[in-house]
Amino acid sequence: MGHGDFVSATDEHACEMALGSLQAFLHGELPEANADEIRHHLMICESCMNDFDIEEMISSMVKRCTGTPCASPALRTRITALSVEHRRSMSGGDVTTESA
Structure with missing residues (x-):
């Protein structure tokens, strides 16, 4: 992923790349530059932000259910x-x- 790959909100390829990295982004597994690009893309792309909200909620629920007893x-x-x-x-x- 090069710098700027997630910037355009109207580019379907940018959305695919952002959504393809969503789990790694949610778990803090991306280099900071890539995470910044995804943050920027989510701010300008309502569709991806909706998907992000859903993924974040699911991850939160899974984490809550699988906490260390x-x-x-x-x-x-x-x-x-x-x-x-x-x-x-x-x-x-x-x-x-x-x-x-």
């Missing part, structure tokens, strides 16, 4: 205790929770 403090304590107990039984010796 966190174990409760009680579950963490229980898992640590089981891990220590298992290591003790495997080694036959005393294993402290610090090595967990």
Whole structure:
């Protein structure tokens, strides 16, 4: 992608290039110069901006649904205790929770 590839709002090729890079743009995976070009194109192309809004909403929903689950403090304590107990039984010796 060369500089200026996304500038024209009426050029179908520019729209295809912008939309083809949309996921990379949403996830911050593009070089800053390319991201700036897409930002500019989205500002002048209502059709692409509508597509961007939809993609952004979908990505946000997916991210919310696939967030990293966190174990409760009680579950963490229980898992640590089981891990220590298992290591003790495997080694036959005393294993402290610090090595967990």
